[in-house]
Amino acid sequence: MKSIGDNCGVFGIVKETACVQDIYRGLDFLQHRGQQFCGIATYDGKRIYLITHYGQVGNTFNPHELDTFKGNIGIGHVSLKERQPMMWQGAVGEIAVAFSGNIINNEALLKEMKDRGEAFYHGLDIEIISKLIMQEKNVVSGISMLAESIKGSYSLVVLTQDGIYASRDVYGFRPLILGEGSGTFIVSSESRAFQSLGLNRIRDVGPGEIVFITHKGFETKKQLKSPRRAHCAFEWAYTASMDSKIDGLYVQEARNNLGKSLAERDIEEGGLHADLVSPVPMSGIGHALGYHMVSGLPYQEVFLYNRYADRSYTQLTQEDRDRMAKKKLSVLEYAVKDKKIVLCDDSIVRGTQIKNKVRDLKNAGANEVHVRIACPPLMYPCDLGISTRTYGELLAREYIPEGNITTLDELKDLEIWVSEKIGADSVRYNSLEAFVEALKIPKEDLCIKCWDGNLPIAL
Ligand code: SF4
Numbered sequence: 001m002k003s004i005g006d007n008c009g010v011f012g013i014v015k016e017t018a019c020v021q022d023i024y025r026g027l028d029f030l031q032h033r034g035q036q037f038c039g040i041a042t043y044d045g046k047r048i049y050l051i052t053h054y055g056q057v058g059n060t061f062n063p064h065e066l067d068t069f070k071g072n073i074g075i076g077h078v079s080l081k082e083r084q085p086m087m088w089q090g091a092v093g094e095i096a097v098a099f100s101g102n103i104i105n106n107e108a109l110l111k112e113m114k115d116r117g118e119a120f121y122h123g124l125d126i127e128i129i130s131k132l133i134m135q136e137k138n139v140v141s142g143i144s145m146l147a148e149s150i151k152g153s154y155s156l157v158v159l160t161q162d163g164i165y166a167s168r169d170v171y172g173f174r175p176l177i178l179g180e181g182s183g184t185f186i187v188s189s190e191s192r193a194f195q196s197l198g199l200n201r202i203r204d205v206g207p208g209e210i211v212f213i214t215h216k217g218f219e220t221k222k223q224l225k226s227p228r229r230a231h232c233a234f235e236w237a238y239t240a241s242m243d244s245k246i247d248g249l250y251v252q253e254a255r256n257n258l259g260k261s262l263a264e265r266d267i268e269e270g271g272l273h274a275d276l277v278s279p280v281p282m283s284g285i286g287h288a289l290g291y292h293m294v295s296g297l298p299y300q301e302v303f304l305y306n307r308y309a310d311r312s313y314t315q316l317t318q319e320d321r322d323r324m325a326k327k328k329l330s331v332l333e334y335a336v337k338d339k340k341i342v343l344c345d346d347s348i349v350r351g352t353q354i355k356n357k358v359r360d361l362k363n364a365g366a367n368e369v370h371v372r373i374a375c376p377p378l379m380y381p382c383d384l385g386i387s388t389r390t391y392g393e394l395l396a397r398e399y400i401p402e403g404n405i406t407t408l409d410e411l412k413d414l415e416i417w418v419s420e421k422i423g424a425d426s427v428r429y430n431s432l433e434a435f436v437e438a439l440k441i442p443k444e445d446l447c448i449k450c451w452d453g454n455l456p457i458a459l
Pocket of ligand 1: 173231232233234235381382383384447448449450451
């Protein structure tokens with residue numbers, strides 16, 4: 001795992017029969033969005049059942065425990081930073097709340113609320129969000145108040161005694177998608193779970209939309225004013241799974257386009273004489289396929305992914321995570337020996353992992369390794385809960401401390417420096433212009449703060 005950290009994923013379902021197995025499976029399909037904590041809450045007409053765990057869904061919930069959940073409606077959560085859902089009693093009744101995102105003004109809100117006499121367990125974002133919702137007499141007014149109070153990103157599910165409320169912040173930073181089939185209605189951070197549950201993707205929840213989900217289906221309860229869209233561009237390049245579709249764009253299509261763009265640049269610059277193109281699994285796969293489509297180079301795996309390493313328990317330290325990353329991938333020597341390889345990945349943060357991959361390939365006999373990176377050089381941390389990286393972790397900042405790449409020549413200078421740092425024969429990134437063009441979403445509808453430093457929210 002890179003030090004880019006996916007933050008969390010939410011899931012909710014309303015069906016005619018017991019729903020806990022569907023939530024369990026749905027969360028398993030969102031596990032890539034957060035591996036530290038997981039939780040499920042269901043409602044059976046009398047009470048809410050809630051269990052959260054430290055660790056991954058498949059490792060922590062056992063069949064006996066799942067049997068204790070009752071009810072046909074429920075929500076679930078996977079996370080890197082806090083246990084959710086959380087359950088509350090208030091004027092709105094008994095509710096359970098889970099969200100994906102980050103509150104930038106959490107300290108100010110916490111102080112303001114404490115000054116008003118509110119008490120908190122730990123002062124977590126989920127507590128702030130829940131309490132803001134419960135200040136009002138109904139959940140729709142509560143979510144409206146929440147949208148006015150917080151600066152940040154959220155995709156939210158609220159389990160109530162009447163149904164599930166699903167809402168997305170007014171910029172639509174984080175994805176939230178609706179699906180249905182055979183009397184079952186579902187909401188999820190990603191659409192990939194729908195297929196496995198035999199459901200169809202219906203549409204994305206719009207920025208600022210509050211949707212109520214019951215046995216009758218989806219009902220938009222309120223549309224909050226959205227100043228602009230700002231979908232996280234990183235979702236398509238790295239965070240989301242390749243079998244998902246977000247805000248109308250298939251993740252695979254986006255990754256193929258980014259890889260194609262890298263190949264087009266190589267062709268424009270005279271062509272790259274290599275034997276094969278390969279991904280760093282898993283996030284480099286779509287990019288490498290796109291590169292292959294345009295360059296005509298054979299697509300060949302050079303790393304074998306150990307699918308059983310995936311089920312290991314959450315790794316606590318970066319050292320443990322690096323060790324786990326090594327355990328997950330082994331080099332296919334037969335494919336590598338005496339070859340000139342184009343190696344595609346989504347992004348470079350510190351550069352440690354791509355450096356290790358280049359070293360592993362060269363140790364296995366590769367003649368040349370040319371690294372191609374789908375994202376432009378990462379220059380800024382994320383304030384919106386999608387990534388945990390800091391300025392000090394960003395390799396490109398060492399070379400360009402002021403953080404601005406304004407010309408292709410500056411990008412080329414950086415690429416030469418990075419290739420020396422990681423021991424590659426060459427490095428190419430997509431420029432920011434090429435990156436946005438490949439996504440085929442208007443620049444003004446995206447958050448690209450990772451690269452240009454402009455946070456779409458007024459603070
Ligand atoms: S700062 Fe980067 S990771 Fe964060 S929302 Fe914007 S594009 Fe996504």
